[in-house]
Amino acid sequence: MQTTTDRPTAGRLRTAWRAANAPVAGVPRWAAVTAHLVPLLVLPSGIWRIVTVTFNVGGGAGKGSGEVPAWLPIELYVVLLSVLSELLAFSAVGLVARWGEVFPRWTPGLAGRRVPPALVIIVASAGAAILTVVWTVGAVAVGRGTTVQGDPLPADFPLRTDTWDGLLAIGAYAPLYAWGPALAVLTVHYARRRLNRAHRAAPRRARPDLPRA
Numbered sequence: 001m002q003t004t005t006d007r008p009t010a011g012r013l014r015t016a017w018r019a020a021n022a023p024v025a026g027v028p029r030w031a032a033v034t035a036h037l038v039p040l041l042v043l044p045s046g047i048w049r050i051v052t053v054t055f056n057v058g059g060g061a062g063k064g065s066g067e068v069p070a071w072l073p074i075e076l077y078v079v080l081l082s083v084l085s086e087l088l089a090f091s092a093v094g095l096v097a098r099w100g101e102v103f104p105r106w107t108p109g110l111a112g113r114r115v116p117p118a119l120v121i122i123v124a125s126a127g128a129a130i131l132t133v134v135w136t137v138g139a140v141a142v143g144r145g146t147t148v149q150g151d152p153l154p155a156d157f158p159l160r161t162d163t164w165d166g167l168l169a170i171g172a173y174a175p176l177y178a179w180g181p182a183l184a185v186l187t188v189h190y191a192r193r194r195l196n197r198a199h200r201a202a203p204r205r206a207r208p209d210l211p212r213a
Contacts, residue, residue, distance in 0.1 A: 020099060026197070027096045031189050038092035038182050041175040046082030048172035052158070053078045058165050088127075092183055095124065095190040117194040124187040132180030139177065 023032040051057045054075040068077045094100030100120060103110040141148045142159060159173065160166025 020104070021093050021097045023096045024098050024101060026193055027189075031186060032096050034182055035093045035096040035186055038179060038186075039086055039089040041179050041182065042085050042089040044172040045176055046085055048169060049078045049082055052169075058168075089179065092186055095120070095186040100190070101194065117191065120194075121187060121191045124183060124190065128180050128184035128187055130180075131183065135177050135180060 021036075023035075068074055099115075101115055103113050103115055105111045138148055141150075142153070145153055147153060158166060158169040161170070
């Protein structure tokens with residue numbers, strides 16, 4: 001049974017969450033929607049990995065250990081990978097929210113300080129470029145029937161068009177191809193917004209007095 005004290009607590013948490021991730025002034029609706037959409041682009045592939053590998057639904061398609069260390073169970077690795085991917089994807093919200101401009105209170109030694117725009121722009125730009133290149137190269141390789149290294153695809157490769165499980169896997173991974181471009185668009189908007197704001201806030205130099213005739 002839910003107690004009355006649980007509801008106010010949940011309400012406060014929900015309000016605090018919305019306030020922390022709400023778009024700052026000057027962010028258009030399209031940018032806010034795009035930023036909050038990025039984690040949803042990554043979610044289907046994470047769910048698919050956990051369901052098929054960790055819970056072994058559908059035969060555990062593509063459950064090969066790959067480069068996973070022997071001491072790390074593949075089931076745990078998949079969960080950690082999916083959670084990490086979601087956290088990285090959620091960082092896109094920082095390009096429109098206040099915590100992308102001012103360090104939040106829980107940041108040790110940096111709480112309340114201004115986030116350097118150059119740092120965010122460089123990191124986000126690098127991330128967008130890497131994601132775009134990695135997924136583009138991967139798509140081209142799979143289209144040729146090879147891995148990124150040029151080896152033939154294994155027999156249990158999950159992304160296939162001849163089975164329902166394979167089509168489901170393709171549907172789960174397809175949104176990832178929009179992750180890099182979406183992050184790039186948000187980064188450009190973030191850079192323009194913050195740099196323009198810094199330019200407007202900078203003190204203007206006084207014009208020298210011209211000699212009178």
